[in-house]
Amino acid sequence: IVGGDTVKSNKLVINIALLGKVEKNRLITRSGARPGDVIFVTGRLGRSLQSGRHLSFTPRLAESRYLVSKVKPTAMIDISDGLAADLGHILEESKVGAELCANSIPGAPGASLNNALYDGEDFELLFTLSPRDALRLKVMRHKFHFYEIGRICPRKAGLIMVGADGKTKRIIPEGFSHF
Numbered sequence: 001i002v003g004g005d006t007v008k009s010n011k012l013v014i015n016i017a018l019l020g021k022v023e024k025n026r027l028i029t030r031s032g033a034r035p036g037d038v039i040f041v042t043g044r045l046g047r048s049l050q051s052g053r054h055l056s057f058t059p060r061l062a063e064s065r066y067l068v069s070k071v072k073p074t075a076m077i078d079i080s081d082g083l084a085a086d087l088g089h090i091l092e093e094s095k096v097g098a099e100l101c102a103n104s105i106p107g108a109p110g111a112s113l114n115n116a117l118y119d120g121e122d123f124e125l126l127f128t129l130s131p132r133d134a135l136r137l138k139v140m141r142h143k144f145h146f147y148e149i150g151r152i153c154p155r156k157a158g159l160i161m162v163g164a165d166g167k168t169k170r171i172i173p174e175g176f177s178h179f
Helices: 061-070 083-094 113-118 131-139
Strands: 038-041 075-078 097-101 125-129 147-153 159-162 168-170
Touching (some): 038 131, 125 131
Parallel strands (some): 097 159
Antiparallel strands (some): 038 125, 038 147, 075 125, 097 147, 159 168
């Protein structure tokens, strides 16, 4: 069995998979994040199921094409299982840790920080950029929203959150569980 759509359910589930090709110079994997890289997301997070956004989302194709052509992310993933879980995939594949800033995580209307971290089905992009490219992105004129939410750290740091009070706490990289 191969694939991310392997799930357990008490109801009938029909999955559709599409295959495609990408030019090697446009390929961004989960494994390229390095300590010092800056972490970004493309939109507001949390409460997608309650609001119905999970059924009416716009795939972030234009944003990903823009990023690859202008600044080349070091790692990227879509947020389908929740910010903490999907960032955990990048951390695991890149063999790094991360520090998130609670005040910088953009929540959807009515979403708590917990919703933004652990709810799934947001379908925003989560990506990392070198410090140089992060600065370039911030000064470029573009039509997209990119929110800086933290930094990549050495692996031993794990995944930590810096609260509004400046205190840090370890968070678990979990979210939607398929089983």
